[in-house]
Amino acid sequence: MKADPKRVLTGNHFMNGNHSATEGAIAAGCTFAAGYPITPSTEIVERIASRFPRVGGCFVQMEDEIAASICLQGGIWAGRKSMTVTSGPGFSLMMESIGLAAITEAPCVFINVQRCGPSTGLPTKVGQADMMQAKWGSHGDYEVIALAPSSPQDCFDFTIDCFNLAEQYRTPVFLMSDEMVGHMTEKVVIPSADEIELVERKYYSGSGPYLPYKAEANGIPLMSKAGLGHNYHITGLTHDERGYPVLTKEVQEEMMTRLMGKINKDADKLTRVEEHMMEDADIVLVSYGISFRMAYKAMEMAREKGLKVGLLRIITCWPFPETKVREIAKKVKSMIMVELNYGQLYLEMDRFANAHCKTGLVGSSCGEVHEPEEIFNAIQEITK
Amino acid sequence: MAEQKGKKKDPKEWRLEIDAERCKGCGFCVEFCPKNTLEMSNEFNSKGYHPPKVAAPETCTYCDMCEMVCPEFAIYAVSETQKKETHFSDEYLRMDRMPHIWCPGCGIGTVVNCLTKALEEADIPRDKTQIVSGIGCSGRVAGYVNADSYHTTHGRAIPFATGLALAAPDQKVIVVSGDGDLTAIGGNHFFHAARRNANMTVICINNFIYGMTGGQVAPTTPESAIAITTPYGAFDKPFNLPFIADSCGAEFVARWTTYHVRHLQNAIKTALQKDGFSLVEAISPCPTLYGRRNKLGDGLDLMKFYKDKSVRMKKKEHTTADADISYQNEILVGNFVDRERPSLRKAMDESLKAKLGDKYVGWPVPG
Numbered sequence: 231m232k233a234d235p236k237r238v239l240t241g242n243h244f245m246n247g248n249h250s251a252t253e254g255a256i257a258a259g260c261t262f263a264a265g266y267p268i269t270p271s272t273e274i275v276e277r278i279a280s281r282f283p284r285v286g287g288c289f290v291q292m293e294d295e296i297a298a299s300i301c302l303q304g305g306i307w308a309g310r311k312s313m314t315v316t317s318g319p320g321f322s323l324m325m326e327s328i329g330l331a332a333i334t335e336a337p338c339v340f341i342n343v344q345r346c347g348p349s350t351g352l353p354t355k356v357g358q359a360d361m362m363q364a365k366w367g368s369h370g371d372y373e374v375i376a377l378a379p380s381s382p383q384d385c386f387d388f389t390i391d392c393f394n395l396a397e398q399y400r401t402p403v404f405l406m407s408d409e410m411v412g413h414m415t416e417k418v419v420i421p422s423a424d425e426i427e428l429v430e431r432k433y434y435s436g437s438g439p440y441l442p443y444k445a446e447a448n449g450i451p452l453m454s455k456a457g458l459g460h461n462y463h464i465t466g467l468t469h470d471e472r473g474y475p476v477l478t479k480e481v482q483e484e485m486m487t488r489l490m491g492k493i494n495k496d497a498d499k500l501t502r503v504e505e506h507m508m509e510d511a512d513i514v515l516v517s518y519g520i521s522f523r524m525a526y527k528a529m530e531m532a533r534e535k536g537l538k539v540g541l542l543r544i545i546t547c548w549p550f551p552e553t554k555v556r557e558i559a560k561k562v563k564s565m566i567m568v569e570l571n572y573g574q575l576y577l578e579m580d581r582f583a584n585a586h587c588k589t590g591l592v593g594s595s596c597g598e599v600h601e602p603e604e605i606f607n608a609i610q611e612i613t614k
Numbered sequence: 615m616a617e618q619k620g621k622k623k624d625p626k627e628w629r630l631e632i633d634a635e636r637c638k639g640c641g642f643c644v645e646f647c648p649k650n651t652l653e654m655s656n657e658f659n660s661k662g663y664h665p666p667k668v669a670a671p672e673t674c675t676y677c678d679m680c681e682m683v684c685p686e687f688a689i690y691a692v693s694e695t696q697k698k699e700t701h702f703s704d705e706y707l708r709m710d711r712m713p714h715i716w717c718p719g720c721g722i723g724t725v726v727n728c729l730t731k732a733l734e735e736a737d738i739p740r741d742k743t744q745i746v747s748g749i750g751c752s753g754r755v756a757g758y759v760n761a762d763s764y765h766t767t768h769g770r771a772i773p774f775a776t777g778l779a780l781a782a783p784d785q786k787v788i789v790v791s792g793d794g795d796l797t798a799i800g801g802n803h804f805f806h807a808a809r810r811n812a813n814m815t816v817i818c819i820n821n822f823i824y825g826m827t828g829g830q831v832a833p834t835t836p837e838s839a840i841a842i843t844t845p846y847g848a849f850d851k852p853f854n855l856p857f858i859a860d861s862c863g864a865e866f867v868a869r870w871t872t873y874h875v876r877h878l879q880n881a882i883k884t885a886l887q888k889d890g891f892s893l894v895e896a897i898s899p900c901p902t903l904y905g906r907r908n909k910l911g912d913g914l915d916l917m918k919f920y921k922d923k924s925v926r927m928k929k930k931e932h933t934t935a936d937a938d939i940s941y942q943n944e945i946l947v948g949n950f951v952d953r954e955r956p957s958l959r960k961a962m963d964e965s966l967k968a969k970l971g972d973k974y975v976g977w978p979v980p981g
Contacts, residue, residue: 261979262781264773283966286979288780290962293806297773300766304746304777307764309981312781330767455981456762456782459741463708463757465765474711475757475765 233257233426237285240422247385247412248273251341251405252281254389255313257426260339261287262305262312264298266320269353270409271343274315295320299327299340306336307464309431309455311393313339317409318347318360321367328402329368330466333489335443335451337396337431341389341405343412344519346570346597355597356409358519359571364404365548371486373493375500376404376548378518382416388545394429395500399493400450406547408570410520410599434460443485444471449492498553502545507533511540513613514558516579517568518544520599525568528605539609550578559583564613566590568605588612623676628693630668630680633701636688638718639663641914643680643689646873646921649673652680652689663718682731682875685716685723706730706740708760715754719905719913721872721898722752725819726759728875728896729790732882744787746775748800750826751900752792752819759790769799772807772816776958779813783959783978786886787813793820793834797853801833808862810958811890817882818855818893821900822939829903836941840907852939856950859893860934866892867934867951871920872899874947881949890957897945910942920945 238257245253252274255263263282265275275289282289288305292298298314305312316324321342331338342364346357360367364376375395377388389405396403434440434452440460443451451471454460467475468482493500507529508514517525522543532539542558542565544551555578559565565583567576567590576591583589590612592605630651637659644652644666651674655667666689668674681690681701690701703726716722733743740761747756749768756763762785766774771789779787789796796804796818807814823841824830831841831848834855838847859867865888868881878896885892899905899916910916919942927936927948937946956964966974 261981262777264777283970283974283977286975286977288962288977290776290780292773292776293802296770297776297803297806300770301773301777303766304764304774304779305781307762308778308781308785310781311981312777326767327770454762456744456778456785457741461740461760461762463763463765465757466767467765474708 231428231430233423233428234259235423238423238426239420241420243418243420244415245382245418246273246415247379247382247407248343249277250382250385250418251389251407252277253420254386255339255393256281256285256287257420258311258390258393259428260311260313260393262302262308262310263287263289263314264292264301264305265289265315266292266295266298268295268317268320270345270412271315271317271341273412274341274343295323296327299324300330302338303327303331303336306338307456311397313341315341315343317343317345318357319350321360321363325367329370329372331402332368332372332374333466334464335400335489336402337400337453338402339389339392339396339405340402341407344406344408346595352597354409356520356570356599357595357597358408358521358569359574359595361406361547361569361571361574364406371490373490374402374404374548375399375493375546376406377545378406378547379411380519380522380543381411382414382418385411386418386420390426390428397429397431400453401493406519408519433458441471442473443469445488449488449495493549497549500546500549501551501554503551503554504543504545506541506543508540508542508558510538512538512563513540513609514562514565515539515541515568515605515609516544516565517541518547518575521568521570524600524602525605527602528609531602531606532609537609544575547575550575552582555579555582556586559586562587564588564590566592566609566612568592568600570599571595623691625674625676627695628676628691630671630674631690631692632665632667633688634659634665636686636713637663637665638686639665640685640719642683642685642917645914645918646679646683648677648679649675679875682727682879683724684727685720686713687723687727703727703730706733706760707758711758714758716751717902719899719901720751721821721913721917722755722819724872724875725817725878725896725898726755728879728882729817731879732886736883736886738786738886742784742786744778744785746771746778746787746789748791748795750792750795750824752790753795755790769795769803771795772800772803772814775814776807776812780959788886789814789816791818792825793818793822794824794832797855798833805858805862808859808864808891808893811863811865811955811961812958813889815882815885815888815892815894818895819898820855820895821898821904823900823904825900825903829907836939838941839904842907854934854938855893855895856937857934860951863955864893864951865890865953865955868893868949869895869897869937870947871897871924871945873917873920874924877947884949884952889960890955
């Protein structure tokens with residue numbers, strides 16, 4: 231299905247990442263959003279508040295992030311593409327609600343414009359230290375899908391992708407943005423509506439009773455919404471395909487196998503990476519988000535000095551591109567993660583790569599991006 | 615159910631039926647029958663409870679008191695001519711999940727009866743009914759009522775309901791949850807939803823305790839009552855829920871006990887007919903924890919206490935500020951507040967319309 235032209239700001243824009251994410255959500259058909267102000271994400275909900283009434287949508291500012299992250303799930307079951315937006319401290323507050331969305335298989339989008347933590351930290355400065363939290367933040371086991379934009383253009387494009395993936399997999403999906411990408415202003419090309427492909431929610435339309443967790447062949451159950459007369463029950467308790475709580479080992483195992491399997495089985499299909507100058511590379515920088523832009527510059531500097539450096543850009547952080555990393559690790563001498571934390575996606579890269587090549591990390595969490603020189607020097611250090 | 619509403623039943627067409635297997639022997643029906651029609655029997659059902667028996671069928675006036683007050687949906691009037699074969703709540707229940715988990719003498723089932731009767735009387739169609747609950751014994755209501763229902767996280771039924779009501783404005787959204795869920799962990803959301811006059815009816819089943827987790831103190835536990843986390847007696851002043859809802863701006867605020875089934879049913883019906891935020895506090899027995907730890911007897915003893923110690927509020931004498939509850943003292947009951955002001959949905963819509971004029975796309979739009 232194509233986007234609605236009335237919801238797409240087709241044209242060339244000079245727009246910041248946060249505003250681009252808003253336009254992506256609107257183009258994707260999001261008609262419900264709940265939010266709470268938190269730097270550096272607030273521009274997203276500010277623009278939503280002003281745009282939604284003009285294009286069709288309801289935005290409500292709630293009393294805290296816990297309320298926002300649950301309120302949007304009411305919107306989901308009303309039959310709407312729904313989202314919320316936050317940063318580190320709010321992301322922490324939302325974790326219980328994320329678990330509810332995961333176990334109830336609510337298709338929804340959470341945008342985290344990461345800042346430097348921990349705790350209140352450096353509220354106006356960049357960070358990428360919530361990456362593990364996106365996967366492990368709520369208690370218990372569950373799988374997520376997360377994308378990391380590196381530019382305002384990505385913010386537009388990937389927000390649409392997040393909504394599509396949410397509907398496809400009936401799961402919460404995360405746009406792991408960061409303050410630098412969110413606040414930078416660049417050219418954003420918004421195509422015409424008929425060039426934007428949308429995935430629509432699949433509803434049950436059979437004549438028998440609706441079973442909210444009876445999987446289709448692809449492992450994903452059909453949705454319903456309020457008022458269709460299905461009289462469904464949705465619970466955060468372990469449940470069977472009727473949606474009824476059944477607190478036994480058998481039902482838990484069956485539910486978990488399907489819940490995690492529906493994403494895991496497509497991990498390779500979901501993998502999105504970009505390879506730069508990889509054909510003859512001995513040393514591969516690995517990065518995402520704003521750090522990718524710095525790493526790219528460092529790669530160029532290294533090439534000028536005759537070093538065979540390539541760059542793997544990770545777009546889907548979760549599921550982590552395990553197969554891709556293993557494959558590259560077998561061909562190169564070292565892989566170096568560049569990220570704004572003390573080693574988060576580095577841990578994933580390392581465990582898949584260190585049997586085959588040397589691994590390293592250029593990590594920092596000081597509220598500022600790496601200088602390309604810093605990365606370049608680290609390449610030389612690590613590969614000594 | 616073809617029974618005519620409001621019409622007195624002709625005894626010649628009716629008889630009382632008791633489903634002994636559903637009964638948990640709480641004794642509510644026997645005690646509160648105005649005609650002493652019922653007695654506890656000496657029989658046992660398969661779970662070891664004594665069900666009641668109809669000792670004097672000729673005295674029954676089919677007033678429905680027993681059917682309303684029974685928390686197990688075990689006693690009900692039947693009539694072939696009026697085509698009623700089961701308890702009136704059955705058609706609202708997920709019968710494949712019965713029996714429910716609530717204890718003998720727990721009042722939650724009674725509140726369910728008041729809710730189902732109110733839904734019927736307010737003519738709210740099933741496919742417009744949304745039940746949202748939190749965690750706790752009272753939160754399990756969502757699992758048993760056969761409508762679109764949501765058993766959400768602890769304390770978060772109200773923000774979920776806020777979103778659901780805004781995003782599906784044609785639906786009637788009803789929150790049913792307990793006192794701990796709604797006013798402790800859920801307190802912040804409670805205040806804001808009342809302040810904003812969010813579009814929902816909240817039924818707070820108040821048993822003065824955290825039941826599901828084993829009887830810990832709640833913000834509604836009366837001072838000096840024993841709870842397992844205040845084993846020497848609670849020392850906090852408890853919340854006065856009608857006062858809070860009133861002061862935050864709720865449109866309709868009522869408190870009744872599970873003894874006052876008719877008033878509770880009518881209060882819920884009135885609440886359902888409001889557009890904005892309405893609160894019905896239903897004081898309900900928790901015999902297993904609150905009753906037992908405080909040596910107050912069983913569910914029936916607590917119900918008798920409600921009957922004896924409830925005082926009807928008088929509009930000229932009482933405001934919600936008088937509705938404090940202290941240990942084993944009078945409980946002020948009544949419909950405290952009934953007013954109108956723009957609900958959240960309406961206020962949002964009108965404000966956007968006024969500011970944007972024909973640039974406002976309007977709400978709702980298709981999802």
